[in-house]
Amino acid sequence: MSNNNQAKHPTNNPFDIFIIGARKGFNIAVNNLVPNILMAYAVSEVLRILGVMKFVGEIFGPMMFIFGLPGEAVTVLLTAWLSSSASVGLAASMFANGILEPRHITILMPAFFLLGAQLQYMGRLLGVADVPKRYWPLLMSASLLNALCAMLIMNWFFA
């Protein structure tokens, strides 16, 4: 999915091009989405059985209240920092368990990506682009700020 796709496609037929994209989608879904969500469901099962979810929920309850979220939602945000797909999977499983409601998912939606996968992107983005390490904490604080502000806005206006 780079910008010189026009040169790359051997065909001009939109149906064929659609197939190329759909095939990419299938590969990503099978290789990325399915394993990540499976893991997130298993991890959330561990957290649920151990009672970690409830404990974290009670501690962070007051803080998450600002964003109109239940305290347990903080686990989703912490996971987002490691991997967007894992956090989305976790949110989906918390929704299935009745911990999160559609309203909460709506508030969280922009945060999954604004905060998303920072750990991975340190290497894949900041490392590759050679952004000096000295500024990485600044960029991380910007991402965190973005996610918190976006959740506030979602809570006030859209959820």
Add this chain to the structure above:
Amino acid sequence: MSEENKEPKKSSYNPDEWKVGPKGFIALLVAILFFSGLLVKFPEMKWLSAFDFTTLTGKFGAIQATGKSTFVGSGGAGARGGFLFALTLVPSVMFALGMIEVLDHYGAIKAAQKCLTPFLKPLLGIPGLTGLALITDLQSTDAGAVLTKGLYDDGLINKKDLVIMGAWQYSGAGMIANYFMIGSALFANLTCALLIPFSLIFIFKFVGAIYVRIMLNLFYKGDFQDEQ
């Protein structure tokens, strides 16, 4: 697997391969306990079951009301629940990426770049030619990172531009691809229009980059004095 390509060893016995540290034995113990099913046998210590294979494999959801639930059913949990749920996402991801591929082919992304370019200098203080790298980042984090490095290596942007571009790309990296691929898992639960969180992510990419630009001007001023 890669071992197969190596030269055949003279002796099948390699003492180094057979060295086992304490970690190995602990791992073996964990493996035995994990798969044994022993850990669910203590009703008074239910938390132990969190480390049991069968418990974490979970269960498929049950289809209770025909016509209401999909093949995912309700009440699924663990690996099985997650697998079936993930399968429901495959069609929407395939469809979204197919459409994006077609729209990209007809130049939608290039048009987006044209629209973005005039805002870069006044908002972020970076040259308009960075538009391509930034727009590319919306679709592919890796491709955007490579283009950004290219711009810096060719001397087209200075270090401060690089940091600001990094900020813009870092938060919400690969947002088009990620939002429609990963986020689609939760689209059915959104209580607002699909494009609202999406637009918000895009706007906050600028907010974050402007914040970084201000911080650089305030606290890191000395770093960039040797640049024009």
